[in-house]
Amino acid sequence: MKKLLLAATMLAGLTPAAHAQETITLKFWDNQQTESGLSQYQQEAVKRFEAENPGIKIEVTTIPYPEFQQRLLTAVQGGNAPDVSTVDQIWQGAFAEAGAIAELDEQAKAAGVSPETFFKGAWDSANYNGKLYGIPFNVDVWQFSFLNNALFKEAGIDPASISTWDGLKAAAEKLTDPAKGKYGVGLFGHKGEDTVVVMNSFVFSNGGKVLDADGKCALTSKESVEALEYLQSLVPFAPKGILNASSGDMRELFLNGSLGVEFWPALEQPTLQKSKIDWDFENGTAPAGKTPVGTYGGWNLVVYKSSPHQEAAWKFIQFLTKEDVNGAVVDLVPANVKAAKTFLEANRKGADKIMTHLQNAQPRPLSARYLEVSDIEVTLAQDVYSGANVAEAAQKACAAIDGLN
Numbered sequence: 001m002k003k004l005l006l007a008a009t010m011l012a013g014l015t016p017a018a019h020a021q022e023t024i025t026l027k028f029w030d031n032q033q034t035e036s037g038l039s040q041y042q043q044e045a046v047k048r049f050e051a052e053n054p055g056i057k058i059e060v061t062t063i064p065y066p067e068f069q070q071r072l073l074t075a076v077q078g079g080n081a082p083d084v085s086t087v088d089q090i091w092q093g094a095f096a097e098a099g100a101i102a103e104l105d106e107q108a109k110a111a112g113v114s115p116e117t118f119f120k121g122a123w124d125s126a127n128y129n130g131k132l133y134g135i136p137f138n139v140d141v142w143q144f145s146f147l148n149n150a151l152f153k154e155a156g157i158d159p160a161s162i163s164t165w166d167g168l169k170a171a172a173e174k175l176t177d178p179a180k181g182k183y184g185v186g187l188f189g190h191k192g193e194d195t196v197v198v199m200n201s202f203v204f205s206n207g208g209k210v211l212d213a214d215g216k217c218a219l220t221s222k223e224s225v226e227a228l229e230y231l232q233s234l235v236p237f238a239p240k241g242i243l244n245a246s247s248g249d250m251r252e253l254f255l256n257g258s259l260g261v262e263f264w265p266a267l268e269q270p271t272l273q274k275s276k277i278d279w280d281f282e283n284g285t286a287p288a289g290k291t292p293v294g295t296y297g298g299w300n301l302v303v304y305k306s307s308p309h310q311e312a313a314w315k316f317i318q319f320l321t322k323e324d325v326n327g328a329v330v331d332l333v334p335a336n337v338k339a340a341k342t343f344l345e346a347n348r349k350g351a352d353k354i355m356t357h358l359q360n361a362q363p364r365p366l367s368a369r370y371l372e373v374s375d376i377e378v379t380l381a382q383d384v385y386s387g388a389n390v391a392e393a394a395q396k397a398c399a400a401i402d403g404l405n
Contacts, residue, residue: 027082032062041328076100083307086299089125096128097368101302121296122335125363134300136335141294141361142197143263149278172237175260184237186250186262189385194247197295202227204293205286211365217398283357294361
């Protein structure tokens, strides 16, 4: 009997499963940042994570933005969702409402993950109906007002003046000379999200909102209507055909010296740094006495409810958002505040100014039906730029938005 017990003990000791750690594979889907997929820094970060966590392997899939959301939806519906993915801030509400992604409040609390680690607006974008469903990964703000220094100097305009509504309008008027192909301000109104975020920034900067705390449309408020009326007043100083123009079209005009001011996020800086334009920027614009408030763009990291590896997925998210990692794996600005400061000081002009704008920015409406809200806002922008009565156009937009519920 003793021999049998001894033999059994020896056999158990020889069984690989007794001591070998099971290796799990996390499926991570990310927005494609380069033509080849992952950037060099992302590849190095994945290798580092795997080295620090020998029982976890990361299988990365990168997907171009235009098809990313649909690929995620199809995967969720088919029961083939990844363990972890990035999601555009404006998608998160819909995924949370559908029950596709996991609540992360308990994990964040247990790990000591603090909202103060991240930009407030970015953290807000990761919450839905009072619960945390993601961790901010990267951010940017629409809009910064990029200006052509040579045109401003020629016209005798103080660049800092465009930080106020009156100053921007006066500068735009002075810079506009259609006979010479020169225009003051790069408004655009095509059917795209860039149209919406610029309009929202003017609304936010006047104290207005798109949706109120109850989820009702707030675009008919005094503050919102004033902002829309102000935007309408800038149309005479913008290039023709703005209803079909995008931020990319305005960039081309800015780069060839035809445009005094263009509206873009900080992501525009690398393009301008490579150009021959003598440029600078202001943190958007607001009425005198008010602070310019930008509109957040960016991505959050989420864990899917269907993942069998919830703990490992959370560990990977924590790793990607650490101060010493976050700044090396994003194509926008790190959502981690300390990482953002280091990143901006190394890669962007006016780092302190950008940090201020990031701290003051607001997320877009945290609605599960945001994409429909956005479409309605595009129509509103086009109505405003076409010369419609602003108050009536806002009422029409609010009727459509409130009709979604």
